[in-house]
Amino acid sequence: MKSLTRLVTKYRKITVLAWVALAIGISLISQSMGTSYSDSxxxxxxxxxxxxxxxxxxxxxxxxSGSGFGSGTGSSVQIVFGSKDNVKLTAADIDPVLAKLSQLSYVSEAKSPFEINSRSVSADGTVAYSQITLNASGRDLPRGAIKELISQGQSFESSHLQIAFSGDSVARASQTMVSSSEGIALLAAALVLLITFGSITATVIPLLVAVLSLVILTASVALVSHAITTAQFAPTLASLMGLGVGIDYALFIVTRFRQELHAGKSVPDSIAKSLLTSGRSVLFAGVTVCISILGLISVGISSLRGVAVAAALSVLISMAAAVTLLPALLGIVGHNIDKFSLPGRRSKTHEIESGRWAKWAKAIQNKPWRVAIISMLTLLIISVPATSIRLGTADAGTNAQGTTTRSSYDLIAKGFGAGFSGPxxxxxxxxxxxxxxxxxxxxxxxxxxxxxxxxxxxxxxxxxxxxxxxxxxxxxxxxxxxxxxxxxxxxxxxxxxxxxxxxxxxxxGSTATSKDFASALSSKLPVFMGAVILLSFMLLMFVFRSLFIPLKAAAMNMLSIGAAFGVIVAIFQWGWESSITSIETGPIEPMVPMMLFAILFGLSMDYEVFLVSRIQEEYLISGDNSAAVRRGMAATGGVITAAATIMFFVFSAFIFGGERIIKELAVGLSAAIVFDATVIRSALVPALMQLWGKANWWLPNFLNKRLPKIRIEE
Missing domain, CATH: 3.30.70 (Alpha-Beta Plaits)
Structure with missing residues (x-):
């Protein structure tokens, strides 16, 4: 680590230019190759x-298949006609619509339902459907083609006639643009950083690192889609994680850098100390996240591999930027890190012994049993809904009211029966x-x-x-x-x-396929969870030379994840406060439990490593466990809260747009981050470490001699 620090600080401008060149180069390559996302x-x-x-x-x-409903896969789109006044539909109602749509350059055929077969019109004559065949598929269509198709068709609606569309292309075109979620996330993160640092310069640097990383990440995921099967939602998930993790990693390092500067150290020494402490924590946390996420590949399900690689790339790129690009920028900015400070904020320095976090830690240490029991009971109660989780692929019936795909679904169900959409x-x-x-x-x-x-x-x-x-x-x-x-x-x-x-x-059929997929994932989940927990346990044992620390970390993460599952089931399956997600109740997407476990188990380690590393640092200095817990809590409480707040806003921004699976993951991640930063890191962990005392750092001699000593300082 010292060698890397010397290198990036000595060649700081070259380092920054190298990252910019990488972003431009990989973006140009990605644009020339396009994307090859697919859902299966x-x-x-x-x-x-x-x-x-x-x-x-x-x-x-x-x-x-016989039904044709919802079978538009990019080469066709389904159009559904409904009678608003329950008067039978006629060819005179439908033919002008299809004639107009047939004139569009990308439409090759649009047959009237009255010409196809009797099953294309409901028994009462109030609902009819037809397939519109396109002469291109997916991303080969002209930009905005599907939206134009929908707009042209719905322009014929009247007090008698309702028109709706369905199919994969329609579903994608109807989704809220992901870029808006990213913009909201960046804006929220900027506000939290400004409040935390009190300096515009200190706020801008983590955002620059995150944005540049995001550009590289987006292009990288697009390139990956050509090599392995990558789901449509993978780039959205990668953006969600990349923004949250990237800004958090930068926040940890910038915070320590400012603390060292305020303590009177030089810029090079402050950068070196920041990377040897917070940078070290970032590396270990990032590796743990990647181990958890890449474990999805071992499940043996092809559709998960691309998602796992995309998510892991988001962490790897953020981690690399945090320990190379960020220190280079800090070296360029130097003492100007506090420039353009908010009034009354610049003079503030870190307060270890007398701050509110030190007082909070001392209060916990006075009654550790009570805090531990209340905290665990709270999380267990929130986890209760997870016991009734039901996995399944939601259909258009869970889409928001008023969307064209939901209207199409409702019309078909009304005219032909609820099961007609999934024979x-x-x-x-x-x-x-x-x-x-x-x-x-x-x-x-x-x-x-x-x-x-x-x-x-x-x-x-x-x-x-x-x-x-x-x-x-x-x-x-x-x-x-x-x-x-x-x-x-x-x-x-x-x-x-x-x-x-x-x-x-x-x-x-599609319904049976979804059921088989859910069953396969459910059967593999216990083994996957066990493997991730074991690997993470071993890594933390190597790092902290302790049995209790990794054991506690695994248990705390399980509590946090269980509570997150409980929130997801309560909102998406039971319907509690479902209005915030803009969709209706239904089963939980099959990928969500496994993906959420992998992501959360890794992300939770971020705060665990950051907090416990600081406690260990203080313990090695003083040898006093209680003082180390108190000082570690006081030194990291504020930054962990700020990091969690940023993560919460970043994840929450993705709740209101995108696919259902992204909404579920965003809700689960947001909830877990809140529980992790408040109940677990701010209460339960310090309480348990107080109770265990020096046993926190105990490792049997035979293990201590045989375990590899991981040193990244050099």
Missing amino acids: NSLPNSESKIAQELMASSQGQGSG LTVVASIPTGADLSPLSSLSDSMKADSDVAEVMPAMVSADQKVVTLIVYPKSSPQSAETSDLIDRLREETIPTAIGDSSIKVYVG
Whole structure:
């Protein structure tokens, strides 16, 4: 670390220019290559995947989905017509709309629902739908094409006619632009930094580091999308984490730099001390975060790999900028760090023994048992809703009222039934010469199921080897009833009807795919959690030469994460205060528990390492555990609170825009940061460290001799 410090301070201008050149270069490369994001929840060897492959390989059958609702994947968009006055729709209502849309340069076909088949119009004639075929897909469409399509179509609405659109392209176009969330986050962070530092110069430096890191991060994630499967929400998640972590890391180091300057040290010595203390903490915290996040790769699910790499890149780039770009900027600014100070703030220096954090720490030390018990009970109570968590992929029924995708969903549900938006595809593989009578029995059994609305006539492939039955549930795709229906078909109905026949039957479709994906993630979560906890435990044991510190850290993180899960379930699944998220209740996205655990377990280590490192630093000086806890708390309490406040505002800014999974992650992260910085770091951790005394720093001799000594000072 000393060598790195000398290098970046000696060549500070070159270091800054190198970062700027990197940002410009990688951005140009990224723009020339574009992006290749894709969403896929399918799993190899899952029943739904086998069904999908059978349908795709069958001759002359196509997808056989039967419904078409919500199937717009970028090459098509669904348009839904509804009667506002319950008067039947006619061709005269619909044809002018489709004729107008057909004139758009990127529309290749727009057939009237009256020309397609009778199932495109509801039984009462008040709802109809059609597919608009586009001549390009996804990002190959002209900028603003989908918004123009929606605007042109809805211009025909009247007191009689309602028009709505659905499909993946429509969903993406309807989302709030992520850049607005980033702007709000930066503005909030700037305000907190200004209040914390009382200096405009000190405020600007962390923001410059964060913005430059964000530019590099955005381009890097785009490039990664060409190499591995990367979900559409990955760049948003990376931005969310990059801003929060980047500003926090810079805050820690700048705070220590100013403390050293105010203590009378020179600029080079202040930078060196800052990196050897706060910089060291940043490195260890960053490595721990990356270990947690990259653990997602070990799960073996392809759709998680790109997300994990994007999130890890956000931490790695922020960490690298904090220990290279930031000290270079501090070397350039030097004593001017306090320039343009707010009135009455410049003269203030850090107050270790007499400040409010020292008094708060002393109050905790006077009654550590009471503080520890109350803190743990509080977090456990907040965690209770997490025990009823239900995983599943939410459909458009959870979108905000008034959005075109939600209107489309509601119209289809009204005209054709809630299950029409997520039909199940029951696909049979037929060996040569097999008796097909069991399939008739299966069709009858499914029709008799109380949760089935309709079973369509069997579709047979041209080679007679695949038979597909489209099953429409009575309930919506995200409902527990539909999930139970899939289980019942697989475990009871199909085995009973098929018996010992050589026919193999699989339940597929988007709803079944989502269910299989959720089940796979749930089954892997315990092992993943155990691996992350073990690796983090070992890393902290190496760093602090202690058994209690890593054990306490793991337990505290689990409490924080449990409380965050409780908040997510209460808001998104139970509907408590759901108005703040602009969406309605539904299941929790399958990726959220695993991703939230990985991210939070790592991020929580930031504050743990920063606080405990300072306590250890004081303990090595005095040998007095109580004094070390008190002084460490007093020295870091303010900056941890400021860092947590920044994280909270950054994460909260992403609640009001983007995909549902981003909203859930943003709520969970925001809640966890609040619990971590207030209940855990400000109360529970100092209380427990007071109770354990010198045992905090105990490590058996046989371990102390065998464990590698990690030294990054040199």
